[in-house]
Amino acid sequence: DAKTTQPPSMDCAEGRAANLPCNHSTISGNEYVYWYRQIHSQGPQYIIHGLKNNETNEMASLIITEDRKSSTLILPHATLRDTAVYYCIVKGTSGSRLTFGEGTQLTVNP
Amino acid sequence: EPEVTQTPSHQVTQMGQEVILRCVPISNHLYFYWYRQILGQKVEFLVSFYNNEISEKSEIFDDQFSVERPDGSNFTLKIRSTKLEDSAMYFCANNLVLAGEKFFGPGTRLTVL
Numbered sequence: 715d716a717k718t719t720q721p722p723s724m725d726c727a728e729g730r731a732a733n734l735p736c737n738h739s740t741i742s743g744n745e746y747v748y749w750y751r752q753i754h755s756q757g758p759q760y761i762i763h764g765l766k767n768n769e770t771n772e773m774a775s776l777i778i779t780e781d782r783k784s785s786t787l788i789l790p791h792a793t794l795r796d797t798a799v800y801y802c803i804v805k806g807t808s809g810s811r812l813t814f815g816e817g818t819q820l821t822v823n824p
Numbered sequence: 825e826p827e828v829t830q831t832p833s834h835q836v837t838q839m840g841q842e843v844i845l846r847c848v849p850i851s852n853h854l855y856f857y858w859y860r861q862i863l864g865q866k867v868e869f870l871v872s873f874y875n876n877e878i879s880e881k882s883e884i885f886d887d888q889f890s891v892e893r894p895d896g897s898n899f900t901l902k903i904r905s906t907k908l909e910d911s912a913m914y915f916c917a918n919n920l921v922l923a924g925e926k927f928f929g930p931g932t933r934l935t936v937l
Contacts (some may be wrong), residue, residue, distance in 0.1 A: 757929050758859075813867070
């Protein structure tokens with residue numbers, strides 16, 4: 715599975731959009747981009763995933779660049795409860811494991 | 825919304841003792857996993873289980889570890905002889921399809937003294 719690079723930390727004001735970047739320059743054609751988050755030692759929580767098209771669900775939007783070498787997770791209106799570590803994970807369709815990196819610690823400030 | 829449950833929430837044991845961590849996955853899910861997270865470190869994959877057998881395991885998952893679904897619903901992780909370095913949060917996860925979202929449980933905090 716391709717390696718990902720994320721900033722170690724980011725801050726965001728409550729009510730504003732949080733844009734979390736992820737670089738995955740070695741991604742291959744059949745690998746998906748997944749985002750999970752972990753709120754203070756709770757179990758990781760799935761957010762969204764995509765292959766090459768932009769995706770949106772009730773939690774977030776995922777924007778993947780045309781060359782697929784990077785992506786951005788967007789939380790449109792961040793709340794204090796969105797404070798968490800966000801993990802960008804690239805994974806192919808074969809194999810079952812998720813490989814978690816260090817992630818980005820997002821702090822939403824009042 | 826269906827959720828994964830894990831018991832106990834916290835387990836304290838003496839070094840060398842056996843522990844069994846239990847998970848009740850979401851019903852009709854087919855793929856089952858254990859992950860662990862040592863305090864302050866990354867979440868690490870241990871093992872995946874499908875069709876009543878291990879489908880993938882990491883180098884962490886040595887002979888001291890075993891998994892089973894004893895009654896077709898519960899999914900357990902056994903550590904035969906615990907070591908101090910086994911102290912961690914252990915998360916169970918499952919999903920319906922291999923490429924789909926994984927649902928994680930709240931975790932069991934294992935403390936080995």
